[in-house]
Amino acid sequence: MTTATIEPTDGRGPRVRALDLAQRYGVYAALAVLLAVATSLDTQFLSGSNLRVQLFQTAPTLLVSLGMALVIGTEGVDLSVGATIALAASIIPLYLGYGPVLAIGLALLMGAVAGLLGGAMVAFAGVQPIVATLALMIGLRGVAELLNGDAAKPVLDATVLGLGENTLLGVPVMAWIAAAVTLAVGFTVRRTTFGRQLVAVGDNKRASLLAGLPVQRILVTVYVVSGVLAALAGVLIVGHGAEADPANQGLDMELNAITAVVVGGTPLTGGRVRVLGTVAGALFMQLATAVLIQHNVPASTTQIVEAALICLAVYASRDRGTR
Amino acid sequence: MSLRTTAHAASAPAPRPHADLRETPRERWIRRAERRGPLIVLVLVCGIATAASPSFASWSDISTILGGNAFVWLLALGMTFVITTGGIDLSVGSLYALGGVLAARGASTGGWASILLPLAVCAAWGAVQGLLIAYGRMAPFIVTLAGLLGARGLLQALTDQGSTTYLVPQGSWFLRLGAGTWVPVGIVAVLFLAGWVLMERTGYGANLTAIGGNENSAVLLGLPVARTKVLVYLLSGTLAGAAGALGGARLGSGVTTVGVGYELTAIASVVIGGTLLTGGYGTIGGTVCGVLLLAVIHQLIDRYLSQYGSAMTNAVDGGFLALVVLAQAALERSRRR
Numbered sequence: 067m068t069t070a071t072i073e074p075t076d077g078r079g080p081r082v083r084a085l086d087l088a089q090r091y092g093v094y095a096a097l098a099v100l101l102a103v104a105t106s107l108d109t110q111f112l113s114g115s116n117l118r119v120q121l122f123q124t125a126p127t128l129l130v131s132l133g134m135a136l137v138i139g140t141e142g143v144d145l146s147v148g149a150t151i152a153l154a155a156s157i158i159p160l161y162l163g164y165g166p167v168l169a170i171g172l173a174l175l176m177g178a179v180a181g182l183l184g185g186a187m188v189a190f191a192g193v194q195p196i197v198a199t200l201a202l203m204i205g206l207r208g209v210a211e212l213l214n215g216d217a218a219k220p221v222l223d224a225t226v227l228g229l230g231e232n233t234l235l236g237v238p239v240m241a242w243i244a245a246a247v248t249l250a251v252g253f254t255v256r257r258t259t260f261g262r263q264l265v266a267v268g269d270n271k272r273a274s275l276l277a278g279l280p281v282q283r284i285l286v287t288v289y290v291v292s293g294v295l296a297a298l299a300g301v302l303i304v305g306h307g308a309e310a311d312p313a314n315q316g317l318d319m320e321l322n323a324i325t326a327v328v329v330g331g332t333p334l335t336g337g338r339v340r341v342l343g344t345v346a347g348a349l350f351m352q353l354a355t356a357v358l359i360q361h362n363v364p365a366s367t368t369q370i371v372e373a374a375l376i377c378l379a380v381y382a383s384r385d386r387g388t389r
Numbered sequence: 390m391s392l393r394t395t396a397h398a399a400s401a402p403a404p405r406p407h408a409d410l411r412e413t414p415r416e417r418w419i420r421r422a423e424r425r426g427p428l429i430v431l432v433l434v435c436g437i438a439t440a441a442s443p444s445f446a447s448w449s450d451i452s453t454i455l456g457g458n459a460f461v462w463l464l465a466l467g468m469t470f471v472i473t474t475g476g477i478d479l480s481v482g483s484l485y486a487l488g489g490v491l492a493a494r495g496a497s498t499g500g501w502a503s504i505l506l507p508l509a510v511c512a513a514w515g516a517v518q519g520l521l522i523a524y525g526r527m528a529p530f531i532v533t534l535a536g537l538l539g540a541r542g543l544l545q546a547l548t549d550q551g552s553t554t555y556l557v558p559q560g561s562w563f564l565r566l567g568a569g570t571w572v573p574v575g576i577v578a579v580l581f582l583a584g585w586v587l588m589e590r591t592g593y594g595a596n597l598t599a600i601g602g603n604e605n606s607a608v609l610l611g612l613p614v615a616r617t618k619v620l621v622y623l624l625s626g627t628l629a630g631a632a633g634a635l636g637g638a639r640l641g642s643g644v645t646t647v648g649v650g651y652e653l654t655a656i657a658s659v660v661i662g663g664t665l666l667t668g669g670y671g672t673i674g675g676t677v678c679g680v681l682l683l684a685v686i687h688q689l690i691d692r693y694l695s696q697y698g699s700a701m702t703n704a705v706d707g708g709f710l711a712l713v714v715l716a717q718a719a720l721e722r723s724r725r726r
Contacts, residue, residue, distance in 0.1 A: 143530070187711065191718045196477070196530065197666045201714060204653055205707015211700030321534060334528055366545030373539035381527060 090331050092379075093346045100350060104357045111357075118238060120352055122306060125240040126151075126299035128348040130319055131326040132251045133292030135344045138327050139255075140268040140288050141336025142188060142195035146202035147296040147323060150180045151316025153206050154300030156214035159221055159310045166225035174297045180206055181293020185286035199289075203320065210312035218311035221304050230305020240302045247295065252341040261339075264288060268336030325372070326351050329379040351375075419720050423670075426716070427663045427678035434682060438689055454684040456570035459639075460485065462577045462680055463632035464655035465662075466584050467625030469676045472659050473588075474621050475601040475668025476529035480518065480536030481629040482651035484511045486644070487544045488633020492563070493555035493643030494547070500563040503637070507630040514540060515626020519619035533622075537652070544645055551645040557637065567639030576635065580628070585673040597621060601668025657710045658683050665717065683709075 104111040130147050137144045154173035161169040180202060187198035221227070232239045255261040267274045267284050275281050299319075304310050330347030331340040354375070358368045412420070464481045471478045488507035495502035514536065521532045545551060557564055567573055588594040596617045599607045607614050637643055656666075662679025664671035686709070687702055694701045 183711075187715065187718075191715050192722060193714045193718045194666055197660065197714045198711070200653065200656065201707050201711035203707070204657065204710060205704050208700045208703025208705070208707060212697060212704060216698070321538070324531075324534075328531070334531065364546070364550055366542040366550060369538045369542030369545070373535040373542065376531060376535045376538070377521065377527070381525060 089333070090340070090343070093330050093343050093350060096329075097346050097350045097353070100353055100357065104353065107357070107361065111360075114236065118233065118236070120349075120356055121241040122238050123356070124348055124352040125238060125244040126302050126306075127319070127322050127326060127352065128244045128345060129247055129295045129299040129302070130292075131323040131330075131344050131348045132247055132341070133295035134320075134323040135327045135330070135332050135339050135341065136251065136255075136264065136288045137195070137292050138268075138324070138332055138334060139264055139336055139339035140285060141271070142268075142285070142288070143199065143324065143334070144181075144184065144289060144292045144296075145196065145199040145320045146180060146184055146206060147292060147299075148316035148319035149203045149206035149210065150177050150293050150296035151300035151303060151319055152210035152312040153177070153180060153213075154297035155304045155310040155315045156210040156312040158226060158301065158304050159219040160213060162221065162223050162226075166223045169223075170226065170301050173301050174294055177293040177295075177297020177300070178290050179293070180297075181290035182286065184293070185289030188289065189282040189285035207312065214310060214312045216313075218309045218313075220309050222308065226301065226305040227308060228305070230302050230307070240306070243298070243302070247298075248341060248345055255339045255341055260284070260287070265337060265339060268338070270337070322351065325376050325379070329375065415723075419723060423663060423717070423720055424672070424675075427661060427675050427682065431678045431682045431685070434685055434689075438685065442692075450688055452570045454681065454688055455574045458680060458684045459573035459577050460632040460636045461651060461654055461658065463580060463628045463635070464651055465658040465676050465680050466581060466673070467628035468652075468655040468659045469584070469662075469664055469671050469673060470588070470597060470621045471529070471625050472656070472664050472666055473597045473601045473668060473671030474618060475604070476522065476618070476621070477533065477656065477666075478515075478518075478536075478622060478625045479530065479533040479652045480514070480540055481625060481632075481655055482648040482653075483537045483540035483544065484514060484626055484629035484648075485633045485636065485651055486646075486648035487511065487514075487540050487547075488630035489637040489640070489647060490544055490547055490555060490633075490643030490645060491630075492634040492637035493557050493641075496555070496557040496561055496563055496637075500561050503557065503561070503563040504566075504634055507634045507637070508627055509630075511630025511633070512623055512627040515629075516619060516623040518626065519622030522622060523615040523618035529622075548643070548645050554645075555643045557641045563638050564641055565638075567635050567637070573635055573639065580631070581673060581677065588671070588673050593617065593620070598669060598671070601665075601671070603669070654683065654706075657706055660710060660717075661713045663717075666714070 101112070110116060130151070134144055134147065153176050157173040157176055158169050161172050184195075184199045184202050187193040187201075188195050191198075229239055229243075234242055255264070263274070263279050263284055266277070266279060267281050271281060296316075296319075300316060303315055307315075326347035327344050328334060328347070329350060330343030330345070332338055332343065351372070354371070355368055358371065359365075464485060467481065468478060488511050491507040491510055492503045495504075495506035518529075518532050518536050521527050522529050525532075548554070565572060566576065588597070596607070596612050596614075599610070599612055600614055600617060604614060633648075636647065658679040659671070659676050660666055660679070661682055662672070662675030662677070664675055683706065686705060690697075690701050690705060
């Protein structure tokens with residue numbers, strides 16, 4: 067991240083610097099500890115078949131989290147991703163009759179439209195991101211259910227199922243897709259003008275505006291990307307489950323994605339995007355849940371542990387600059 | 390990082406020259422539209438509904454609109470305080486469900502335990518969230534999100550993953566609190582009146598608004614910002630617990646699956662009622678209008694579009710919320726222009 071961030075040299079104490087390090091690298095340490103504990107409890111944990119299962123579970127969350135990381139980087143948040151997943155899922159069975167490519171394409175297009183709605187409300191109307199996307203979160207799931215009817219519909223198309231269930235070289239196809247998107251997002255953030263402008267907007271919107279950056283265009287783009295990635299995740303989820311269930315698919319996804327991003331060291335206050343940290347965060351949350359479930363820890367305890375983890379991560383990432 | 394300190398000051402509207410301090414007619418209209426908007430829309434919707442179908446305002450409709458929503462009312466009341474400070478409380482739906490289970494569980498000890506147990510636990514839960522937000526300086530969104538997950542987890546643990554259902558004993562006077570329309574509505578009305586007094590007639594209410602308007606200024610003015618914020622989350626948690634207890638009294642048992650998404654309904658009601666999500670302006674009367682408006686719309690959907698069920702309700706709620714926040718943002722901009 068050397069190109070996009072300014073390292074703290076403003077004479078802050080060693081404690082603050084230690085907290086910064088913890089925020090930045092803590093997730094990798096936590097992931098290592100988790101893997102060590104998991105393998106010592108269960109020697110099969112690092113086996114190929116188990117890791118493959120975990121990758122199937124993590125890939126959609128990771129896709130959504132990468133979009134969310136960009137949005138959070140601009141000091142925004144996208145609560146509508148779970149509903150966008152439902153919307154994409156509802157499109158698939160509707161248009162499968164015209165071929166899988168068109169159905170998937172339309173699903174992604176709907177994701178873009180959803181992102182455009184949220185982005186336009188944030189960028190042009192000046193609505194707070196949390197409110198704009200909250201409205202979408204409520205509304206889009208309703209639209210998805212209206213499109214799809216009450217019951218879950220089976221999806222038995224080979225292309226869609228292939229995306230969700232096949233493996234390539236022993237690794238799930240959807241994990242390859244997630245890896246490719248990770249590379250693309252990482253490259254964009256670190257090596258392109260757009261990435262630097264995005265980070266600048268998140269750090270100080272006013273200054274970016276005065277510096278002549280196309281702030282509105284950047285904001286809209288970020289939400290559109292988030293919407294498309296959520297829709298892609300929706301397609302993969304439909305393929306993996308072989309059904310489209312807009313009432314239940316994507317529920318709580320916004321929470322999981324925000325958690326992965328924040329655990330990965332991206333501060334909610336914007337101005338920084340940690341792409342690899344987001345990957346580690348998504349893996350950590352998935353593996354932690356898997357370990358707890360595999361050792362028969364009740365779901366309630368899992369939830370409480372997750373809540374504590376979120377608090378810890380956010381406590382480490384809170385903005386100490388305003389003190 | 391140090392640049393961030395200036396971000397707040399920079400995003401505030403530029404100060405106007407002194408000669409301009411009096412309200413222009415246009416500004417007066419904007420202010421009126423903001424304050425009276427929810428009421429006007431409510432009257433319009435009710436008017437159109439009654440004109441379209443003379444049977445609309447029947448007793449059963451009114452009873453559903455008032456009694457059926459008694460629980461959401463209390464969540465929205467607490468949320469109004471929280472949002473006025475510029476915060477948000479996502480935990481209320483979970484606390485509502487937790488309160489219901491605790492009320493049913495306490496009922497085996499007696500009616501009073503049914504009331505005190507949920508209130509005490511939910512108040513404590515809210516207070517912890519408030520402490521983390523006010524003294525830990527963590528984002529309300531995240532803290533209460535963790536609260537949402539944690540309270541659900543606690544609820545699942547209490548009920549052995551939902552397999553145990555606590556029943557309120559048949560003879561308990563506690564059941565009467567939730568029976569019919571008038572008792573719950575009366576309780577809600579008294580609490581709203583108290584809320585109105587707190588917001589409009591006490592220093593605490595003024596502090597809430599001041600903190601939401603500009604927290605740094607509130608600190609510089611010497612207002613007890615941290616204490617006020619802790620109290621506001623405590624209040625919201627307590628009201629959610631009270632809503633849960635009322636729900637438990639109405640259903641006669643602690644149902645674990647309720648309350649999911651209620652925080653969204655509460656937030657939507659508050660925002661539709663004209664309270665600014667950015668903080669600094671909130672009214673109890675507006676929230677009354679907001680809750681009523683959503684309830685009337687839901688009733689209309691139930692009546693005319695029932696074949697689409699909750700899907701249509703969600704779609705309309707979302708669209709309506711989007712319209713309202715767009716209108717708020719537009720009014721805010723035209724005021725600054």
